[in-house]
Amino acid sequence: MNGPEADRVVLVTGGAGGIGSAVCRRLADHRTTLAVADRDVESAREIALEVRSAGGRAEPFGCDLSRPEEVEALVACVVERFGALHGLCTVAGSIRRGDITELTPADWRATFEDNLDSVFLTCRAAIPQLAKEGGGSIVTIASGWGLRAGRRAAAYCAAKAGVVMLTQAMALDHASAGIRANCVAPGDVRTSMLEREAHQLGRPVAEFYEEAADRPLGRVGEPREIADAVSFLLGEKSSFVTGAVLTVDGGGTL
Numbered sequence: 412m413n414g415p416e417a418d419r420v421v422l423v424t425g426g427a428g429g430i431g432s433a434v435c436r437r438l439a440d441h442r443t444t445l446a447v448a449d450r451d452v453e454s455a456r457e458i459a460l461e462v463r464s465a466g467g468r469a470e471p472f473g474c475d476l477s478r479p480e481e482v483e484a485l486v487a488c489v490v491e492r493f494g495a496l497h498g499l500c501t502v503a504g505s506i507r508r509g510d511i512t513e514l515t516p517a518d519w520r521a522t523f524e525d526n527l528d529s530v531f532l533t534c535r536a537a538i539p540q541l542a543k544e545g546g547g548s549i550v551t552i553a554s555g556w557g558l559r560a561g562r563r564a565a566a567y568c569a570a571k572a573g574v575v576m577l578t579q580a581m582a583l584d585h586a587s588a589g590i591r592a593n594c595v596a597p598g599d600v601r602t603s604m605l606e607r608e609a610h611q612l613g614r615p616v617a618e619f620y621e622e623a624a625d626r627p628l629g630r631v632g633e634p635r636e637i638a639d640a641v642s643f644l645l646g647e648k649s650s651f652v653t654g655a656v657l658t659v660d661g662g663g664t665l
């Protein structure tokens with residue numbers, strides 16, 4: 412983003428979730444105006460209220476980010492409400508654990524819709540608005556499993572690899588409009604997504620967490636640690652960085 416971060420408007424998708432809400436809290440520290448978008452509109456409302464009661468500016472937006480018409484309307488509403496859009500962080504995503512013989516075609520489609528279609532649609536709607544402001548910054552959230560395969564997460568690995576490549580393609584295509592696009596690839600982070608994975612695999616949550624901590628730094632990540640990386644890549648301190656993939660995973664992909 413160009414200019415002082417305090418004057419910026421940023422759309423955070425998946426803003427009601429574990430990592431998305433941490434991103435909202437982190438950006439609110441910089442007094443960025445936040446559009447908190449999620450299909451879980453009640454939780455998005457709670458996050459926006461929390462930001463506002465701490466003195467920040469935030470508005471919740473209910474949206475299924477896999478639906479083109481809803482995403483177009485979302486971006487139009489954000490611009491109408493705040494007058495501009497300067498940054499975008501695409502955090503929304505979901506996981507269905509299984510190898511390809513375990514996953515149904517519906518699992519495959521839903522995984523691609525939530526993780527990859529959502530990024531395509533949001534960026535597609537946002538880029539003309541960022542360009543109107545003379546440029547902007549996009550940060551996508553992929554996964555370590557978009558860089559290196561993990562077991563029994565075939566659709567998720569494929570979709571997240573798509574997020575990495577889509578981000579780099581956008582970095583090339585839109586640099587001339589002053590738009591930077593970078594990707595954060597988290598490793599296991601303490602959110603409800605990890606607990607859902609344990610349930611999907613029929614594993615006790617505590618045991619699942621213990622295994623997830625088996626990485627060079629010896630623990631899982633905290634949402635605020637992902638938010639710090641996002642904040643760096645969205646803001647002016649990374650002004651010469653585009654097309655980068657920043658792994659934030661305690662060394663899990665080494």
Ligand SMILES: NC(=O)c1ccc[n+]([C@@H]2O[C@H](COP(=O)([O-])OP(=O)(O)OC[C@H]3O[C@@H](n4cnc5c(N)ncnc54)[C@H](O)[C@@H]3O)[C@@H](O)[C@H]2O)c1
Nearest residue numbers: 425427428429430450475476503504525554599600602604
């Ligand atoms: N938690 C981890 O260990 C981990 C690791 C690597 C990558 N990630 C990625 O980080 C991102 C955030 O994950 P999280 O752990 O905070 O999970 P989370 O489940 O807490 O949050 C995900 C949010 O995305 C929203 N969402 C999903 N699909 C949507 C759609 N189609 N439309 C609107 N909203 C939608 C959900 O409602 C939810 O609020 C995801 O992209 C995930 O794949 C998470």
